Amino acid sequence: MAALFTGANSAIPSASSRNEIHDRYSDVPLIVRTETSEGVAKWLLEMSGAAAPGGPHHLTGVFDFRPDIVITSIAPEVELLTPPEAETIEEFKTNAATIVKMLRLHLNANVFWCNATTVDVNAQPTNHYGLSVEPRSLRVHRLCLALVDLSHEFGISIIDVDRILGEAGFQPNVNAGSEATRPRLLVRKEIFRVLEDYGYFDERPITAQVGQNGSRAI
Amino acid sequence: MPLPGFVKAGLSAWRFVAGDETSVEQWAKKRYLHYVSSQLRKDRGRDWVQWSGRRFTIVSEAEDLPEPRRGIVLQGGCDLPSMFTIAPIIRQNIRGTVAIAKLTSGGAGRHRMDQIVQTLTPIPAVHTKAVMENLKLRQDYFEPILFNERFSIPAHPEFGVYPQTVVVMSIATDLTRTAYAHNVHDFTVDPGGWWLNQSLDRVLDDLSAVDWFRSTFRSVGKLSVEAFQESIAIVVRELKRRVGSKVMVYNSLVIDPGNQTHNYQLIKNPHSTRRRRFAVALAEASRALDFHIVDVDRILKTEGVKEQIDFAHFPIERMAPIGEEAVRILSEMDVV
Numbered sequence: 001m002a003a004l005f006t007g008a009n010s011a012i013p014s015a016s017s018r019n020e021i022h023d024r025y026s027d028v029p030l031i032v033r034t035e036t037s038e039g040v041a042k043w044l045l046e047m048s049g050a051a052a053p054g055g056p057h058h059l060t061g062v063f064d065f066r067p068d069i070v071i072t073s074i075a076p077e078v079e080l081l082t083p084p085e086a087e088t089i090e091e092f093k094t095n096a097a098t099i100v101k102m103l104r105l106h107l108n109a110n111v112f113w114c115n116a117t118t119v120d121v122n123a124q125p126t127n128h129y130g131l132s133v134e135p136r137s138l139r140v141h142r143l144c145l146a147l148v149d150l151s152h153e154f155g156i157s158i159i160d161v162d163r164i165l166g167e168a169g170f171q172p173n174v175n176a177g178s179e180a181t182r183p184r185l186l187v188r189k190e191i192f193r194v195l196e197d198y199g200y201f202d203e204r205p206i207t208a209q210v211g212q213n214g215s216r217a218i
Numbered sequence: 219m220p221l222p223g224f225v226k227a228g229l230s231a232w233r234f235v236a237g238d239e240t241s242v243e244q245w246a247k248k249r250y251l252h253y254v255s256s257q258l259r260k261d262r263g264r265d266w267v268q269w270s271g272r273r274f275t276i277v278s279e280a281e282d283l284p285e286p287r288r289g290i291v292l293q294g295g296c297d298l299p300s301m302f303t304i305a306p307i308i309r310q311n312i313r314g315t316v317a318i319a320k321l322t323s324g325g326a327g328r329h330r331m332d333q334i335v336q337t338l339t340p341i342p343a344v345h346t347k348a349v350m351e352n353l354k355l356r357q358d359y360f361e362p363i364l365f366n367e368r369f370s371i372p373a374h375p376e377f378g379v380y381p382q383t384v385v386v387m388s389i390a391t392d393l394t395r396t397a398y399a400h401n402v403h404d405f406t407v408d409p410g411g412w413w414l415n416q417s418l419d420r421v422l423d424d425l426s427a428v429d430w431f432r433s434t435f436r437s438v439g440k441l442s443v444e445a446f447q448e449s450i451a452i453v454v455r456e457l458k459r460r461v462g463s464k465v466m467v468y469n470s471l472v473i474d475p476g477n478q479t480h481n482y483q484l485i486k487n488p489h490s491t492r493r494r495r496f497a498v499a500l501a502e503a504s505r506a507l508d509f510h511i512v513d514v515d516r517i518l519k520t521e522g523v524k525e526q527i528d529f530a531h532f533p534i535e536r537m538a539p540i541g542e543e544a545v546r547i548l549s550e551m552d553v554v
Contacts, residue, residue, distance in 0.1 A: 112480075118472070119519050126513065126547050128505035137516065138501050141472070141494055148482050148491050155483035162519075163473040169522020194480050211483040 001028060001200055004067035004109075006035040006043070017188045024192075025201045033065055039076035040095040041087055047102055063106060069200075070103055071159070071191060073114035074143045078136065089142045093149065100154045110209050112194060113151075114159040114187065115144045119170055155211030157194055164190050258374075266309040274371050275305045278315035286314040288553050289380030291321060293364055294329040295390030297468055297514065297530070303541030308554045316554060317380045319371055321363060327408035328359055329391040330441055331449035336405060337362040338456060345403045352430060353409055360405070364453075365460045382461050384553055386512075386544075387453075388468035389496055390530055392446050393489075398435035406438060443495050447503060454507045464551050465509035466544065469497050471518050471529040493529065510547045517543055 018032040037043050077092055103109045118137040125135050147158050164186045198207045261268045269276045292298040301318055308316060341360050350359065364385065371377045397406040457463045472494040482488060497515060504511050517539050518532055526532055548554045
């Protein structure tokens with residue numbers, strides 16, 4: 001099994017996921033590759049071979065690597081593309097849909113997309129009237145909705161970071177002693193659970209991501 | 219408020235002899251129940267006094283309930299009682315008097331935004347008479363009571379009159395309730411509360427009421443996001459224009475605790491997505507209409523929702539942080 005993790009630097013626990021899989025299913029051959037992404041717009045340019053000269057080209061190798069699974073995140077859209085420079089939600093959906101279709105067409109890969117928490121401990125607006133910039137929490141809500149639409153249309157799976165972290169909470173006593181690692185641990189466990197759901201560790205066919213669109217290369 | 223023990227014992231004895239829900243019992247309830255259920259609790263501190271009763275709390279700096287008086291009216295779902303937890307916070311530095319009250323009570327629901335809008339247009343009594351009798355609706359069910367400039371505490375006129383300074387609403391009802399439209403006159407009702415609040419024996423004894431309802435009303439389903447946006451715009455604008463009230467609205471938890479769904483290719487309308495769409499719509503309405511949101515979604519996620527059985531019913535200990543957030547907003551508004 002080959003898995004490509006791509007997202008903002010710290011968003012996805014790729015190395016620990018690899019270790020967990022190795023520990024529990026040591027007989028499953030596994031190759032993990034981790035890339036840093038700066039969002040779907042740039043990723044799409046790179047995949048299309050249209051990236052500007054001198055720009056980042058690391059993701060163009062996705063076709064050489066030929067992953068079975070691509071695990072990515074909306075973190076770049078939230079963290080790296082701060083408004084008002086951020087792409088619109090419609091642009092995100094269009095670009096993400098094109099990427100999913102390309103991954104299907106050329107690689108027949110399943111796609112897992114991590115959403116993000118809407119909790120922003122640094123900004124807690126109660127009245128949106130007169131705000132010049134949309135709050136991060138609202139942008140995350142919109143991106144989460146876009147992912148549900150993409151899941152419905154193309155059958156991608158969502159790693160529901162919003163739910164996982166929301167269940168655990170953000171109180172100091174919850175994360176005491178392991179503030180940096182606990183959320184990553186929870187996300188890693190969820191990725192692992194979803195991989196199991198698909199049957200990657202069983203002797204059975206892998207569950208197909210088809211969606212309403214039905215665009216899948218077999 | 220639970221009934222006192224001696225009342226319960228008397229009621230059991232009476233039912234043993236005469237049977238359940240007799241006409242005598244119904245008459246007695248109608249005439250005397252509010253006396254039993256309107257018991258008051260009074261607490262007093264060095265610089266404050268607080269009265270708490272069924273669906274209201276009054277905090278004042280003195281026994282004579284001095285000015286300035288501010289009124290906070292609660293309109294809507296079962297998450298709003300968390301507003302009563304603000305009393306211990308605000309009473310320490312209370313100036314004048316603050317009354318917090320839920321003016322409507324159980325029975326048939328009428329808290330959806332489109333139902334509140336409906337009250338702004340009078341409906342001829344002749345059209346509603348039979349419906350009010352059969353569904354046992356309150357006399358003011360179709361009245362625009364949310365748009366009154368002043369209110370008093372139900373069953374407690376001794377506390378005087380308060381301006382409707384702030385109206386607090388919740389989208390929980392808009393998310394969940396199904397409305398039914400009259401086949402001829404098109405007005406809507408939400409009978410859910412009525413059915414749920416009756417003895418099952420009583421409903422089953424009178425199935426003709428079910429047949430009547432089925433032939434008189436049609437389901438218009440849950441409120442769409444678009445209808446919600448249209449309705450809340452009217453409600454907020456009219457509250458500001460007619461009453462001068464400030465507005466706060468509770469949003470709702472958007473995630474489903476314990477729901478491990480990760481793929482939506484076979485799920486067309488998950489309820490968590492509906493709640494998220496309403497959260498976005500509410501934020502957009504706030505931006506357009508200038509009102510405050512109590513971000514219940516953020517507060518519950520911050521506290522952690524692992525033990526929560528569903529999105530709507532949070533443990534009682536979660537009410538305090540929600541109340542604290544409400545106080546922060548009321549303080550910004552200069553209400554407390």
